[in-house]
Amino acid sequence: MHTSQPSLPANCTLRRASSGDRGAIFRLVLGAKLDPTQLRWQQFWVIECEGQVVACGQLRQFADAQELGSLVVAPEWRDRGLGTLLTQHLIHQASHPLYLECLGTRLAQFYRRFGFVPVSWQELPRSLKFKFGLSHFAKIILRIPVEIMTLSSQ
Template sequence: MNQSNLELPSGCTLRKATSQDNWPIRFLVLSAKLDPTQLRWQQFWVIECNGKLAACGQLRNFDDTQELGSLVITPAWRDRGLGSLLTQHLITTATQPLYLECLGQRLAEFYSRFGFVAIAFEELPRSLKSKFGLSQLGKKLIRVPVVFMQYQNR
């Protein structure tokens, strides 16, 4: 996916999150039923449209690796390329090997367009195995459709 093909809609800006974004980010993440732990506004990038938070995503730092997480687009701004633009930006901002976990095949297909490939739980770095352990347990016990992915276009 070529980043130059992606443009922000008029009235939107991509920027590093500030402390004022803390509660709007938490609200967005909780409303999307994503993991609300480890939400540090300092790790987030946001897209603001017409003065309101329209999208957010973060790069969580671990030992020698990073996780792309908490990517949420508000319903009013979906299907306008914000998710693709933010994903591409987070990938280019990453400084360590990049991983993510997502729920379901549709999301896995979305991330595969950017160079992420599905990997087995056993292939995850040790620092992420403890974080993703509960997801793996859910996957094994009750067939939660979680997919672990690694970015491979470096």
């Protein structure tokens, strides 16, 4: 179910983040209105184009699972396949069952292309129940369209 591998634009590289990327990662995550409290640059991969970080994503490690999170492409670099490339790379880097949470149906559709499927909060590994507990509450009580997903081909 994985999509074909796009190629990086000229003058772009996909690499592990370094400590010097912390500010760029923080700005991308804040600009996308994502939660900036769980950012550890050591868990990130970045795409650098023309000398600047234009996309980032992380694999957060839990006791018995990993979370694909904080995936952001700078607005001026969108629609060039960078999000797809980075998602595929993070999936291939995962060494444990992979989960994510996303807000809205558009993002859920994006991740379905890679084989992610919705999963109920009850089915989550124990290490993720606390992490995704607030999202589950928001979905049930406040009717916020949050989707918790897992990679189905694991």
